[in-house]
Amino acid sequence: MDRIKNMNELIIVTKKLVFQNEEKAKRTAELIIANKELAFQNEEKEKRAAELIIANKELAFQNEEKGRRAAELIIANKELAFQNEEKEKRAAELIIANKELAFQNEEKERRAAELIVANKELVFQNEEKEKRAGELIIANMELKKAEEQFRLVVESVPNAIVLVDSEGFIILINNQVEKLFGYERNELIGNKLEILIPERLEAQHPGHRDVFFKNPKTRAMGAGRDLFALKKNGAEVQVEIGLNPIETAKGIIVLVSIIDITERKIQEAMLKKHNKELEQFAYIASHDLQEPLRTVSNYMRVFEEDYIALLDDNARKYLQSVNNATKRMSMLIKSLLDFSRLGHNKKITYADCKKIINNVIADLQTLIKKTNATIDVAEMPTLNVYKIEIGQLFQNLITNAIKFQKKDTRAEIKIRSRKVDEKWLFSVSDNGIGIAPAHFQKVFDIFQRLQVSDAYQGNGIGLANCKKIVELHQGEIWIESTLGEGSTFNFTIPNLSL
The missing domain is CATH 1.10.287 (Helix Hairpins)
Structure with missing residues (x-):
């Protein structure tokens, strides 16, 4: 029983062992399959990992492409906007061009009309030219006639007349020049004017001529200087020369008047x-x-x-x-x-005329305060003058202005100056009794007294002194006056050479 039991247990154990071996074999087979499956899965994973890397790269590439295409799209949009602007601009230009074309067409029509008018004007001008050509012929005849008359006038003048161009060449003379200098006409015409100038003065003349032609005007030559000319025989003659510029078609020429x-x-x-x-x-x-x-x-x-x-x-x-x-x-x-x-021991001094007048006023303070007179002195020049004599001149005029005053009227005296050409014009004005025009010249004569009344004391020499002093300075003196209203004494003084 035990043996059978052991046999049964052995069979059972054997079956279990067989079953376990089968199970092991089965599990081994499954394990092999699982390993294969695992290896396959690993291969798949590696394959998918590689595919994932490729996919990521593809995705990155696609993202880059998207970014690039987005940028291209932005550029394309900008280009499209620019093209639209260009289209609008060209459309505007086309409108302007059309307007310009319309304007040009209008201009062509206007110019065509102007051309018609111009042609008519040209016809008129041609007619005018023919008319003027006729007038020019007549004018040339008149000019020749005028030139001949000018020559006759020059010849008839009692002074020596020389016509000179801007370079100093003689282009015309009259017979008085031949008489004065002893030259024949053909010896002077075409020659330089220096032929008539003494050798010691010849070098200075071109400079004087250049100065004159820079500001040509009628004037006397060499004011304040002695002038000399040279005759053919070598003798010198003292002369007075006047310069008169004349404008011609060929430029300015000068008519030189020479007086012995x-x-x-x-x-x-x-x-x-x-x-x-x-x-x-x-x-x-x-x-x-x-x-x-x-x-x-x-x-x-x-x-x-x-x-x-x-x-x-x-x-x-x-x-x-x-x-x-x-x-x-x-x-x-x-x-x-x-x-x-007066005039003895005279000495030219560069003097301030206002200071001279102020000194005179200071000397006359007693008279000025006594009469309650007022004296208004404007700006005055500084000139080369005979200082003492100029002081006497102003003293006489101021004293007269105070002395010859209306009753119960305060003397009001104004002293003024201004430059006129190469001289200074002075004026001394008052509100006194005035002078009748018939006596304007008489008052400057010595011992002339217009007022015989004891109310106006004097000896009649004061204004004679004034005239002598002014003439000593190569100037002129005159009076402007209205009876009962006052007088103005005017006189000119040049800037004398030291």
């Missing part, structure tokens, strides 16, 4: 000598008259001191009249002496 002043200079020298002798006579006469006048005055004073108590009223009145006459005579002699001395 040799005889005049001789007469002026004689006159100067006689004037000097006359001044010396006036000085000596006035000086010598002082002595007997002083004697009379002294005796009258002694007589008055010793015998005044013995005289009646009439005798005293006569004595006073004699004394007054003696004083007036003394003043006249002193004024005559001053007049004769």
Whole structure:
């Protein structure tokens, strides 16, 4: 029983062992299959991992492509927008071009119309040219006639006349030039003007000519200087020259007027000598008259001191009249002496005219305050003048303006100056009694008194002194006045050479 039991147990164990072996074999087979499956799965995983890497790369590439295409799309959109703008711009340009074309067509039509008008104008101008050609022929004939008349006028002038171009060549002379200089006409025409100028002055002349042609105007040549010309025989002649520019089609030419002043200079020298002798006579006469006048005055004073108590009223009145006459005579002699001395020891000084006037006003302060006069002095130039004499000139004019004043009226004096050409024009104006036009020249004569009333004292020499001082400066003096309203004394003073 036990054996059977053991056998059964052995069978069972054997079956279990067989079953387990089968199971092991089965599991081994399954394990092999599982390993194969696992190997296959690993291969699949590796394959899928590789595919995933490829897919990722593809995805990255696609993303890059998308980015690139997005950028291209942006560029394409911008390009499209630009093209649209270009289309709009070209459309606008096309509109403008159409308008321009329309305008050009209008211009063509207008120009065509203008061309028609121009053709008509051209026809008219041709007719005018023919007309003017005829007029030009007539004008040329008139010009030749005028030139001939000009030559006749030049020939008839009593002065020597030379016509010179801008380079100094002589183009025309009259017969007075031949007489004055001793040349034949053909010896001068076409020659330089320097042929008539002394050798010592010849080098300076081209410079003077250039200066004149820069500002050509009618004027005297060499103002304030002695001018000399040269004759054919070598002799020099003192001349006065006037320059007159003339505009022509060929440029400016100058008509030179030459006057021989040799005889005049001789007469002026004689006159100067006689004037000097006359001044010396006036000085000596006035000086010598002082002595007997002083004697009379002294005796009258002694007589008055010793015998005044013995005289009646009439005798005293006569004595006073004699004394007054003696004083007036003394003043006249002193004024005559001053007049004769005027210009002696003269000295040109570069002086400020306003300072001179202010000094005169300071010297006249007593008179100015007494009469309550006002003096308004404008800006004044600084000039080369005879300083002392100019001071006397202003003193005389200011004193006269204060002296010859209307009753119960304060003297108002204005002193002005302005430049006129190469000279300075001064004026001294007042609101006094005025002067009648008939006396405008007379007031400058010596010992001329228009006011005989005792209300206006004077000796009639003040304005004569003024005239002499102005003429000493190579100037002129004149008066503008209205009776009862006042007077203005005008005078010119050039800037003298030192």
